[in-house]
Structure formats: structure tokens, C-alpha cells
């Protein structure tokens with residue numbers, strides 16, 4: 001095998017294409033970025049590199065905030081659109097029918113249809129040349145709770161996409177989990193023990209889910225958004241509709257694995273547990289978001305995966 005050498009270029013792939021939201025709920029903007037990633041674990045830090053001429057550059061610079069919304073296969077067309085049209089000329093939320101909803105910490109909106117929205121506060125700007133790199137602290141992570149299964153974030157079921165050399169791709173099948181290359185084979189005794197443990201947990205969770213279902217409010221009126229396959233209808237029209245009953249969450253227990261939800265019809269107030277939400281009950285009023293806000297280092301999706 002021989003390799004040819006080219007001049008310097010940005011040939012590092014695949015990358016996560018994301019939709020970056022900025023501005024405010026009244027004047028939101030969204031653009032697509034691939035120059036983004038995680039750069040520190042504690043504190044959790046990220047970056048996005050933005051060309052100075054982007055409309056989003058001005059908004060992020062002005063407010064020192066932005067939100068990273070992960071892209072799924074269902075969102076890829078809207079994401080591509082947001083990566084070729086500018087908020088200077090059009091309202092991209094209106095054009096794509098994406099729904100801006102309030103965040104818990106930052107003023108910039110998050111995208112309701114995205115399964116994971118990461119709230120970021122800018123700590124530093126690096127002027128690198130073509131792009132300004134906004135280094136930022138992750139201050140909250142909003143997760144679509146329909147992807148939380150038995151207390152674990154089933155990220156593999158969200159349909160995330162990758163961006164590689166000008167193309168968008170689905171992720172395909174798992175090739176192994178973190179550390180599988182050095183994993184020792186489990187003894188028969190260990191495997192039986194694990195199966196028994198998993199069954200016991202599943203039994204407990206089933207009971208909990210049944211209890212939760214009994215407490216869930218009856219959702220009236222239109223509650224489907226076909227375009228993005230979401231369960232909820234987040235349109236302003238639906239929110240204003242008297243037919244639309246706001247669901248109310250009240251997480252009771254400390255751990256995600258044991259979180260339970262109570263629906264308080266009278267107050268119609270969405271509140272989250274101390275563990276899961278950083279928002280006060282008054283702000284978290286069910287008008288804004290159907291996502292749960294979790295501490296970013298909860299890391300439920302990568303159990304035992306170790307720090308990176």
C-alpha cells in the first residue's frame with residue numbers, strides 16, 4: 001500500500017452535523033454546523049467554529065450563547081436547508097416547520113424535534129482565520145424522554161446521522177461497545193447472574209411504568225406532527241388551543257433509573273426533580289418544552305464506559 005501526500009486540508013471525517021440555534025425565542029435563528037465537538041469532560045465543554053459572515057456568528061457573539069441540536073435521519077433535509085440558507089434573508093424556523101422551544105438556562109431556543117439539545121455558554125472566542133471558534137461550557141442537556149428506556153438513554157434509537165466528505169449518512173450497525181477489544185470473556189456463572197439481575201430490574205421498571213400510566217393525563221386534540229414523527233404537536237396553534245392539555249411531569253426520585261412522573265391536572269405545571277432539572281417550577285411550566293433537562297455528566301447512555 002502506498003499513500004500520496006496532499007497539501008494541508010480539513011480531511012477529518014466523519015463529523016457530527018448539528019443544528020445550532022441562537023438568538024432568542026422572539027428572534028431565533030438556526031444554522032447547520034459540522035465544525036463542532038466535545039473538548040473537555042469536567043467541566044463539559046464544546047466548541048463551534050463559525051465563519052464571520054454568518055448571521056449566526058453575530059447572534060452568538062452578541063449573546064454569548066448557543067444550543068447544539070443533534071440531527072436525526074428525519075431532520076436531515078431540514079438541516080441541509082439550514083446549512084445553505086441564511087437567517088439574514090429568511091425565517092428558517094418558519095420555512096422548515098421546525099419548532100423553537102425555550103431552553104432551561106440560556107435564552108437561545110432549542111429545537112423541539114431534535115432528540116438532544118445541548119445548552120452552551122461561550123467562555124472564549126478564538127479568531128483562527130476563516131472561522132471564529134466559540135469555546136463554550138455545556139450548562140444543560142435536554143433529552144427527549146421517549147428515548148429513555150429503563151432509566152437509560154437509548155441514543156442508538158434516535159437515528160443520529162454523520163457527515164462525511166459532503167454526504168450525510170445513517171450510523172449503521174454497532175461494531176462493538178467501548179472497551180470491547182480488551183473485555184474478558186464472562187464466566188457462565190457471571191452471565192446467569194447478569195441475566196437474573198436484568199430480569200429483576202425489568203420487572204421493577206414494568207411495575208413503575210404501569211403506575212405512571214395510571215397517572216398520565218388524557219391528551220386531547222391534535223397531538224401528532226407528521227413531518228418529524230414526533231409524538232407531540234409543538235405548533236403555536238396547538239399550544240394556544242384550549243383543547244390542548246399540557247402534560248405535567250413531576251420526577252419523584254433521585255436517580256434517572258427510578259424516576260417517576262406525576263401529572264397534576266389542576267396546576268398544569270411541569271416540574272422536574274432536583275436531580276434532573278435546574279429550572280425552577282415556575283419557569284418550567286409546560287408551555288415550553290417536552291424534553292427533560294438532565295445534568296450533562298449523568299452519562300446514562302454510556303454505563304461503565306469510562307471517562308474520555
Ligand SMILES: Cc1cc2nc3c(=O)[nH]c(=O)nc-3n(C[C@H](O)[C@H](O)[C@H](O)COP(=O)(O)O)c2cc1C
Nearest residue numbers: 031032033034035050051054055056083085086087
Ligand atoms: C453539513 C453542513 C455543515 C456546515 N458546517 C458549518 C460550520 O461548521 N461552520 C460554518 O460557519 N458554516 C457551516 N456550514 C454553512 C452554514 O450552515 C451556512 O452558511 C448557513 O447558511 C449559515 O446560516 P446563517 O447565515 O443563518 O447563520 C455548514 C453547512 C452544511 C450544509
